[in-house]
Amino acid sequence: xxxxxxxxxxxxxxxxxxxxxxxxxxxxxxxxxxxxxxxxxxxxxxxxxxxxxxxxxxxxxxxxxxxxxxxxxxxxxxxxxxxxxxxxxxxxxxxxxxxxxxxxxxxxxxxxxxxxxxxxxxxxxxxxxxxxxxxxxxxxxxxxxxxxxxxxxxxxxxxxxxxxxxxxxxxxxxxxxxxxxxxxxxxxxxxxxxxxxxxxxxxxxxxxxxxxxxxxxxxxxxxxxxxxxxxxxxxxxxxxxxxxxxxxxxxxxxxxxxxxxxxxxxxxxxxxxxxxxxxxxxxxxxxxxxxxxxxxxxxxxxxxxxxxxxxxxxxxxxxxxxxxxxxxxxxxxxxxxxxxxxxxxxxxxx
Amino acid sequence: xxxxxxxxxxxxxxxxxxxxxxxxxxxxxxxxxxxxxxxxxxxxxxxxxxxxxxxxxxxxxxxxxxxxxxxxxxxxxxxxxxxxxxxxxxxxxxxxxxxxxxxxxxxxxxxxxxxxxxxxxxxxxxxxxxxxxxxxxxxxxxxxxxxxxxxxxxxxxxxxxxxxxxxxxxxxxxxxxxxxxxxxxxxxxxxxxxxxxxxxxxxxxxxxxxxxxxx
Numbered sequence: 391x392x393x394x395x396x397x398x399x400x401x402x403x404x405x406x407x408x409x410x411x412x413x414x415x416x417x418x419x420x421x422x423x424x425x426x427x428x429x430x431x432x433x434x435x436x437x438x439x440x441x442x443x444x445x446x447x448x449x450x451x452x453x454x455x456x457x458x459x460x461x462x463x464x465x466x467x468x469x470x471x472x473x474x475x476x477x478x479x480x481x482x483x484x485x486x487x488x489x490x491x492x493x494x495x496x497x498x499x500x501x502x503x504x505x506x507x508x509x510x511x512x513x514x515x516x517x518x519x520x521x522x523x524x525x526x527x528x529x530x531x532x533x534x535x536x537x538x539x540x541x542x543x544x545x546x547x548x549x550x551x552x553x554x555x556x557x558x559x560x561x562x563x564x565x566x567x568x569x570x571x572x573x574x575x576x577x578x579x580x581x582x583x584x585x586x587x588x589x590x591x592x593x594x595x596x597x598x599x600x601x602x603x604x605x606x607x608x609x610x611x612x613x614x615x616x617x618x619x620x621x622x623x624x625x626x627x628x629x630x631x632x633x634x635x636x637x638x639x640x641x642x643x644x645x646x647x648x649x650x651x652x653x654x655x656x657x658x659x660x661x662x663x664x665x666x667x668x669x670x671x672x673x674x675x676x677x678x679x680x681x682x683x684x685x686x687x688x689x690x691x692x693x694x695x696x697x698x699x700x701x702x703x704x705x706x707x708x709x710x711x712x713x714x715x716x717x718x719x720x721x722x723x724x725x726x727x728x729x730x731x732x733x734x735x736x737x738x739x740x
Numbered sequence: 741x742x743x744x745x746x747x748x749x750x751x752x753x754x755x756x757x758x759x760x761x762x763x764x765x766x767x768x769x770x771x772x773x774x775x776x777x778x779x780x781x782x783x784x785x786x787x788x789x790x791x792x793x794x795x796x797x798x799x800x801x802x803x804x805x806x807x808x809x810x811x812x813x814x815x816x817x818x819x820x821x822x823x824x825x826x827x828x829x830x831x832x833x834x835x836x837x838x839x840x841x842x843x844x845x846x847x848x849x850x851x852x853x854x855x856x857x858x859x860x861x862x863x864x865x866x867x868x869x870x871x872x873x874x875x876x877x878x879x880x881x882x883x884x885x886x887x888x889x890x891x892x893x894x895x896x897x898x899x900x901x902x903x904x905x906x907x908x909x910x911x912x913x914x915x916x917x918x919x920x921x922x923x924x925x926x927x928x929x930x931x932x933x934x935x936x937x938x939x940x941x942x943x944x945x946x947x948x949x950x951x952x953x954x955x
Contacts, residue, residue: 436858436862437861438858438861438862463861464858464861464862465861465862465863465864465865465866466864467862469862470862471858471859471862473855473858473859477853477855477856477858477859478859479856479859479860479874479878480878481877481878490860490863490865490873491863491864491865494860494863494864494865494866494869494873495864538863539862539863542863542864
């Protein structure tokens with residue numbers, strides 16, 4: 391089972407052009423800010439929206455190709471779709487919702503209900519079989535929606551923000567279970583999300599979309615180590631700079647300079663993990679090659695660590711302990727020095 | 741009198757059924773497709789609402805009369821003659837009352853989240869299955885309200901009916917027509933018949949009060 395798609399769609403101000411290939415037993419996450427076109431890609435694969443340019447092919451079967459005129463309508467595509475906010479039929483019970491697809495494909499009521507019951511058990515909501523969606527919690531409804539899509543054993547499973555409607559507690563739980571169900575599903579899995587935690591938990595491979603374009607694609611580890619856009623860097627929480635390298639010196643686009651361990655020349659990205667940034671109240675002396683003057687813009691407390699956002703000629707985010715914040719009297723507006731060892735800066739071609 | 745009351749019920753229910761059969765697909769087309777010319781279709785469907793019923797009756801005669809545009813073929817090919825028959829009365833009432841059904845059902849469809857239809861399609865349901873098992877149950881309140889309005893309007897229909905179907909007792913003389921005739925000779929009888937219609941209307945209004953006038 392495989393999916394090959396090149397999605398070219400014009401929707402108002404959004405010009406979407408995305409290439410997406412996926413193999414069986416692999417979860418691809420489409421990650422991006424709101425309005426990047428993630429859902430549109432899913433709708434195109436499902437046939438809820440027609441392509442302007444490109445192609446959608448599943449297992450060699452062309453589902454949509456505006457050039458040749460090939461078009462398979464949604465109801466005949468081998469897909470399963472889990473909608474944002476579940477879209478369960480409000481007038482049918484959970485069981486009837488799950489049995490709906492089987493019935494629509496010609497199964498008898500008894501068989502359809504039996505199979506639906508099995509899937510409700512599998513996703514852990516068997517005791518709510520007779521409940522209407524209105525009586526279910528967000529997490530339960532999401533599981534019913536997942537069962538409704540999985541019961542048809544689709545070759546391509548599409549999930550649109552499957553966790554966004556859930557509160558924090560239900561989210562953690564549902565996310566873990568969702569990962570398990572995705573792993574059990576033998577077909578292609580595509581998940582749309584704007585949440586990096588979802589992406590990391592659910593995805594084997596991540597495609598980052600911004601304004602209708604792929605800005606980066608690859609395994610998660612690569613995104614973390616070598617982000618290629620501000621959005622990705624913010625997602626994984628690192629400092630990202632771009633500039634032109636000349637030996638070890640990198641002249642930054644936004645002004646300023648960084649010194650990294652020896653490196654070639656040309657247009658490069660430089661990444662500094664906030665943990666590798668040290669803060670000082672007085673100008674430090676010593677080995678660090680990069681000493682940046684600035685003022686504390688604000689502090690973000692994240693569990694047992696504090697991220698200090700420093701504004702200056704070269705803006706930088708440092709990650710320190712709460713104790714250090716107290717000791718250095720770091721408050722918004724305080725003048726600080728940030729130091730980074732040259733060896734802590736990883737540089738790669740842009 | 742019993743004749744007129746019975747005929748009124750038969751014709752108004754028949755007209756409502758006709759409006760349901762024709763109006764439901766029409767409302768769907770208007771709400772859910774971008775068929776070219778659907779604005780013209782909507783205008784035509786709604787025309788009887790603003791058209792004087794008598795003019796509607798003339799139009800029906802020209803279209804479905806024995807020598808009418810469509811009527812001559814109905815007669816030649818199928819032996820169907822609508823004017824001055826009970827069926828004619830039903831058609832006349834449906835013609836005048838159907839816009840109420842279409843307008844209410846179309847509004848119901850428009851306010852229905854399209855995701856339910858999309859979800860049904862992703863589950864393999866064809867359009868008709870989707871309509872029957874998802875759309876219709878979800879817009880049932882609109883369909884019921886539209887049918888009630890249509891029925892009430894059909895019950896009171898006078899102008900188009902008398903022109904197209906005539907005033908034949910037991911065949912096309914519905915309550916409003918009977919009241920009109922009665923009024924010329926027997927005021928008391930006319931009032932009595934009017935009260936019956938008034939009572940029917942009040943019953944409909946009361947039974948739908950929760951929908952239209954929520955507390």
